[in-house]
Amino acid sequence: MNVAVLFSGGKDSTMAVYAALDAKEDVKYLLSMKSKNDESYMFHVPNIHITDLLSQALDIPLMSVETDGVKEEELKDLRKAFIDLKNLGVEAIYTGALYSVYQKSRIERLGEEVGLKIISPYWHVDELEYMRKIVSLGFKIIICGVAAWGLDESWLGRVIDDETIDELVKLNEKYYVDIAFEGGEAETLAVDGPIFKKRVEILKYKKEWHLDSGVYIIEDAILEDKEL
Template sequence: MKVCVLYSGGKDSTYSLHWAVFKGFEIKCLITLLPEKEYSWMFQVPNVELTKYQAEVLGYNLLQIKTSGIKDRELKDLKIAFIKAKELGAEGIVTGALLSDYQRLNINLIAEEVNLKTYSPLWRKNQEEYLREIVKEGFKFIITSATAYGFPFHLLGKVIDEQDVEEIIERARKYGFNPAFEGGEAETFVIYAPLFKRELKVEGYKKKISEYEWRFIITHIH
């Protein structure tokens, strides 16, 4: 099966890419949608333009497509991306959808319109166990934004280890946010994974947006 992977640079899309490789799928390209607005209903916004660095260390072609970020119009942009994927020879699309019915439903519907199969290996996976598993398997990622009451904001910009995972899970249980961030509580950026040829070194700084919203601004990658 030849597939393209919807790739945001975060932990979920990176994990799904690795799942596809180890299932024997042929990766034709990575697809990154670049929202022009600060917030998007469908796509990750922080640092998605930096997926070019991840694609380089992964050794895959990257298709970056701008999208308006407007709720209905961005679905048309997604369809354009899928059509381009099919032109590259893809027969299916792999997604990192974990819990969002809105995202998964729209991806499936648009893929069906252009006759592409969809694969969402993380769908409805246990959130806590998944977070523990991904760190144990050697994935290194940083949190680049967080918007949730009770979130451990001091972890922004830090490579998340097993101890940090337990702190996130404990806070999630106490304050009610999603421990794997599928509700938009946080966004991540992967700096190393088992298929990376080398680790990315990231520099940046924390920025407080409001009492319950922080971001880690990446200023340099080498």
């Protein structure tokens, strides 16, 4: 089946690409919604500009759509993108939705209106098993935004590994931090993994911290060949 993946570059949308490829789908496009609103209800914002580079790293064409990110209005931009994809022969959209009913229900409604099947392969997954799977598959995921008790500036730029997950389990017990960040506790970015044809090498970045939250912004990055 010809599919596209709603793609932000974060761990969940990258895992959606993995799931589509693993299911032997023909992934025709990555769809990235570039919101001008840092507080978008629907779309991931930190380092969304890197999706162009990630598209090259994955060797999958990118459809990039700008949106003002106004609540509910941004859905009109997504609907138009869905129509464009359908006109290009896409039959289904994969998403990385885990538990957000707000996002999933709206995407499914648009899909039904346009005539596209919506597939969310990790919906209601066991979060701890899911995070362990990401690591065991060999994905390199960095944390590029934090906004929760227990997640201080030292977490920015940190690679998610088994030790990181162990710490998140403890933070979940102490502060109720969601292990997979479904409560908006953190944002992530995938820079390498088994489906990457090339890896992303970050050359320059900056950290911005304000009160109890912060972001890790990539200012320069290149693609590097992967070791065989």
